[in-house]
Amino acid sequence: MSEKFERRFEDSPVNPLVGRIETISDIIAERYSRRDAFRLLAGAAASTGLAGGLSSCATTSRRDTTAGLPEPARGVDAMHHVAGGLEEAILIRWGDPLADGLGAFVPAAQSVAGQEQRFGYNCDFIGLIPLADGEDGAERALLCVNHEYTIADLMFPGKAGREATAEECAIEQAAHGGTIVEIEKRGGGWRYLQGSPYNRRITGRTSGIEMTGPAAGHPRLATSADPEGRYVIGTLNNCAGGITPWGTYLLAEENFNGYFMGARDGPETENHKRLGVPGGWYAWGQYEARFDVSKEPNEPNRFGWIVEVDALDPASTPKKRTALGRFKHEGAETVLNGDGRVVVYMGDDQRFDYVYKFVTAGRVDRSERGRNADLLDEGTLLVAKFEADGAVIWMPLTHGEGSLTAANGFESQADVLIETRRAADLLGATPMDRPEDVEPDPARGKVYVMLTNNTARETAEAGPANPRGPNPFGHIIEITEPGGNFAATSSRWDLLVRCGDPADPASGAAWGPGTSESGWFGSPDNCTVDGAGGLFVSTDGDERLNRCANGVWRVETEGLERGRSTMLFRAPTGAEVCGPRLSDDQRTFFLAVQHPGQGGEDYPGHARPSTFADPSTRWPDFDDAMPPRPSVMTLQRRDGRRFSDA
Ligand code: FEO
Ligand code: CA
Ligand code: CA
Numbered sequence: 245m246s247e248k249f250e251r252r253f254e255d256s257p258v259n260p261l262v263g264r265i266e267t268i269s270d271i272i273a274e275r276y277s278r279r280d281a282f283r284l285l286a287g288a289a290a291s292t293g294l295a296g297g298l299s300s301c302a303t304t305s306r307r308d309t310t311a312g313l314p315e316p317a318r319g320v321d322a323m324h325h326v327a328g329g330l331e332e333a334i335l336i337r338w339g340d341p342l343a344d345g346l347g348a349f350v351p352a353a354q355s356v357a358g359q360e361q362r363f364g365y366n367c368d369f370i371g372l373i374p375l376a377d378g379e380d381g382a383e384r385a386l387l388c389v390n391h392e393y394t395i396a397d398l399m400f401p402g403k404a405g406r407e408a409t410a411e412e413c414a415i416e417q418a419a420h421g422g423t424i425v426e427i428e429k430r431g432g433g434w435r436y437l438q439g440s441p442y443n444r445r446i447t448g449r450t451s452g453i454e455m456t457g458p459a460a461g462h463p464r465l466a467t468s469a470d471p472e473g474r475y476v477i478g479t480l481n482n483c484a485g486g487i488t489p490w491g492t493y494l495l496a497e498e499n500f501n502g503y504f505m506g507a508r509d510g511p512e513t514e515n516h517k518r519l520g521v522p523g524g525w526y527a528w529g530q531y532e533a534r535f536d537v538s539k540e541p542n543e544p545n546r547f548g549w550i551v552e553v554d555a556l557d558p559a560s561t562p563k564k565r566t567a568l569g570r571f572k573h574e575g576a577e578t579v580l581n582g583d584g585r586v587v588v589y590m591g592d593d594q595r596f597d598y599v600y601k602f603v604t605a606g607r608v609d610r611s612e613r614g615r616n617a618d619l620l621d622e623g624t625l626l627v628a629k630f631e632a633d634g635a636v637i638w639m640p641l642t643h644g645e646g647s648l649t650a651a652n653g654f655e656s657q658a659d660v661l662i663e664t665r666r667a668a669d670l671l672g673a674t675p676m677d678r679p680e681d682v683e684p685d686p687a688r689g690k691v692y693v694m695l696t697n698n699t700a701r702e703t704a705e706a707g708p709a710n711p712r713g714p715n716p717f718g719h720i721i722e723i724t725e726p727g728g729n730f731a732a733t734s735s736r737w738d739l740l741v742r743c744g745d746p747a748d749p750a751s752g753a754a755w756g757p758g759t760s761e762s763g764w765f766g767s768p769d770n771c772t773v774d775g776a777g778g779l780f781v782s783t784d785g786d787e788r789l790n791r792c793a794n795g796v797w798r799v800e801t802e803g804l805e806r807g808r809s810t811m812l813f814r815a816p817t818g819a820e821v822c823g824p825r826l827s828d829d830q831r832t833f834f835l836a837v838q839h840p841g842q843g844g845e846d847y848p849g850h851a852r853p854s855t856f857a858d859p860s861t862r863w864p865d866f867d868d869a870m871p872p873r874p875s876v877m878t879l880q881r882r883d884g885r886r887f888s889d890a
Contacts, residue, residue: 258520259596259665259675310778310887311798315762315811318792320847322861324837325814330879332813334864335387335427335834336436337873338365342425344439351856351871352401356411359418360445363425364391365399366874367836369485369575369770370823371493373555375426383429386442386555387834388493389823389876390482393502394419395842397855398871404855410531417448417528421479422495424555434832434878444558446495446551448478452561453551457621459566459658464512467540476546476564477534483593484575484681484770484822485550489586489608490616493555496573498593500547505529506538516544518665519572520594545662550576550590552620565620568602569641569664575770579684579730584608586619587730589691591679595698597665598673599628599682601638603731625664626733627673630709636723636735639671646671677701677710677718680769680784687775689728690801692740693721694768696784709737712752716789717744717766720781722801740779741799741807743768745791756800756807763809765797766790772824774888777802780812782835784820788846794820796835813879816863816872818842818854823876830886833879837863841872 314328326332339349343361371388378384394416397404403412426440437443446453453476455465465473483498501516502523516522521544522529522537529535534543548570554560568576571592578588584607590600604623609615626638642648643657647670654660660667677698684691701713709721720740726732743766744753755764767785774780779801783794796813800806815821815837823836840863844854854860856871863872881887 258518258594259669260518310812310881311800311805311808311810313810313812315760316795316814318762319814320787320793320817321849322816322863324816324863324877326879327810327812329882330812331882333433333878333880335434335876335878336363336389336425337864337875338363338367338419339873340436341438342423342443342445346438351399351869354400354415356414356418356449359415360447360449362445363389363423364421364445364447365394365416365419366392366838367876368392368483368822368838369495370825370834370836370876371485371487372825372827372834373487373491373493374828378428385427385827387423387425387427387436387876388485388487388553388555389423389425389836390485390495391420391422392481392483392498392822392838395839397853398841398859399856401856404853404857407530408527413526413528413531414449416526417478418445419447420482421445421447421450422482422485422493422553424493424553424558429832432880442555442558444555446479446553446562448480450479450562451475451477453477453479454561454563455546455549455566456563456618457566457568457661458656459570459661462656462658462662464542464545464658464662467534467542467546469534473542473546479551479562479564480547482551483573484577486576486578486588488552488578488616488620489580490613490619491556493553494576494578494588495551495553496575496590497547497549497551498572498574499523500544500572502526503528503547504535504537504544506536510541512541512545515663515666516541518663519544519548545570548572550588550620554617566658566661567621567623567625569600569625569661571597571600571664574680575682577681577683579686580608581730582728583731585623585731587684588620589682589684591682591693592665593678593680593696595678595700596675597679598668599676599679599693600664600668601626601628601682601730625661627668627671629672630674630676630721630737632708634736634738636737638733638735639673640733641667641671674709677715681771683771683773683779684725684730685773685775687773688777689725689730690773691723691725691730691735692771692773692779692801693723694771694781695719695721696767696769711739711742717742717751717753717785718768719743720768720779720799740801741809754807755809756805758805758808760810762792762811763797765792765795765809765811767794769820770822770824772826774826774830776888778888780824780826780833780887781809782821782824784822786846787817793817796821796824796833816840816861817847817849818844818860818872819863819874826887830888831880831884833887834876835879836874836876838874840864840874
């Protein structure tokens with residue numbers, strides 16, 4: 245979700261505990277003072293031996309990796325920029341045809357049926373599911389990409405300044421969701437295959453999406469169109485996601501509140517309020533009753549879930565897995581635990597909301613892929629409490645345990661899942677600075693938590709795990725799972741970096757030694773790891789505040805250079821960067837450029853609203869007939885080496 249878009253529409257914390265957050269403001273014995281925290285993060289000070297695992301790796305020498313490539317300069321302009329030694333390519337853009345027989349995208353001739361067979365808008369999560377090599381030896385894979393939201397003023401000719409029409413709203417719905425598309429690597433570069441039988445769109449209009457798990461069929465999910473509460477039309481605001489160990493695609497539903505309008509008095513009022521429903525960001529409710537809460541008060545309960553799709557079976561039914569809880573799911577990155585259980589890490593992206601993980605009850609069956617089909621329907625959802633002594637306590641959200649009882653309005657596990665946030669409030673989870681991607685590193689037993697920013701945190705509400713109030717730049721937490729046991733209920737946490745300009749003491753930023761003027765960033769959002777200590781972070785921050793467009797940075801997590809950051813990619817104006825994903829051989833880096841050209845009035849090179857007719861950039865086509873197009877790109881090293889290689 246664009247920082248600017250979210251700031252305009254989603255600026256209010258909805259956690260009722262804000263202002264009386266005992267886990268932050270009442271901590272008397274802080275783990276370390278702010279000054280100590282700064283020294284800790286300065287990398288070389290790691291050997292001071294403060295708790296949390298920093299000291300153990302302090303003797304590692306510098307690895308000459310992609311971190312050594314010449315960085316682009318800070319700045320903002322209409323074009324993207326890459327580090328020296330990298331070669332970039334556009335893989336697929338909004339509107340590119342997926343089905344056979346479709347021609348090139350003509351933005352003045354859009355239709356619902358057309359958009360349902362073309363790449364969607366505002367690409368976010370990127371996942372890869374490998375396929376067998378082609379007969380000629382070409383590498384093949386399924387590319388799974390989420391489409392988070394739409395910007396009608398940039399999509400449709402003549403839209404700016406008026407309400408969206410019914411047809412435009414339907415096209416917007418068709419531009420949401422996800423894309424599954426076959427890609428192949430030939431002659432060193434990747435291309436997508438129009439007409440592959442695997443190509444598929446799942447959208448805000450896809451019917452028959454099944455609710456599964458403990459909340460499926462609950463009366464609180466019932467609507468006039470679906471009295472049984474079992475089948476939903478559409479998935480919305482698909483931000484980040486994940487790929488399961490059995491090769492299915494997970495789409496997170498994030499700011500679903502924004503699609504609803506109408507009055508909300510009734511038994512669901514408090515539930516809706518905790519999630520910001522109705523957001524009223526879109527006109528859809530004027531044309532469809534299901535987006536009007538006054539007419540269908542239970543419809544919002546059917547969004548805010550993790551959706552699983554078997555991308556290898558184009559006829560498979562997408563399933564909303566209710567066992568993983570309902571909140572503003574940023575992502576759902578998975579790891580196969582040593583004991584065969586699967587752990588899914590999830591952030592709830594709102595100021596003062598929480599970090600979660602889900603541990604399956606069953607174990608992955610390697611003998612037959614299909615036996616894992618419903619593994620995500622049963623397990624334990626846990627929420628994190630970050631203690632001042634460096635412990636993370638993972639508290640189960642299980643009906644009947646602690647305060648999650650009928651006395652508090654939870655009649656069953658379904659109630660706990662439908663109102664996950666309220667359940668986590670009652671358990672005393674730690675309110676965080678907007679948890680975005682939460683990424684496990686299976687090779688090293690670590691987990692990285694992107695806390696993107698929180699300008700609403702008061703100084704008095706700052707604490708060890710959220711050390712700045714306000715926090716306009718965000719920070720990154722590293723969790724160490726004991727002995728690499730990702731299912732553990734007690735872990736350790738540490739700060740990796742505090743974002744912002746290290747040359748400005750007032751920012752409170754802290755980076756590893758050697759971080760250059762280009763190397764610092766703000767608002768970490770998505771990330772991926774190379775398994776060898778490299779953490780790749782993409783950002784969604786304010787261009788003016790950061791004096792730089794968003795991009796991708798590589799952050800070292802080990803050794804004397806822990807916390808050192810270097811820029812690999814800078815996006816065109818208005819865009820955030822999402823979906824960072826390394827190919828299995830680590831030779832291709834996939835990234836998503838989302839909402840290029842949004843917010844033109846904030847870009848001094850444009851300084852007026854960005855519209856279809858007058859956008860702040862026409863990236864990537866730079867064709868006067870084409871508005872900016874959200875796109876997936878690839879980066880490769882010109883020397884052919886891996887992103888983690890020397
Ligand atoms: Fe969709 Fe939290 O970014
Ligand atoms: Ca995001
Ligand atoms: Ca990720």
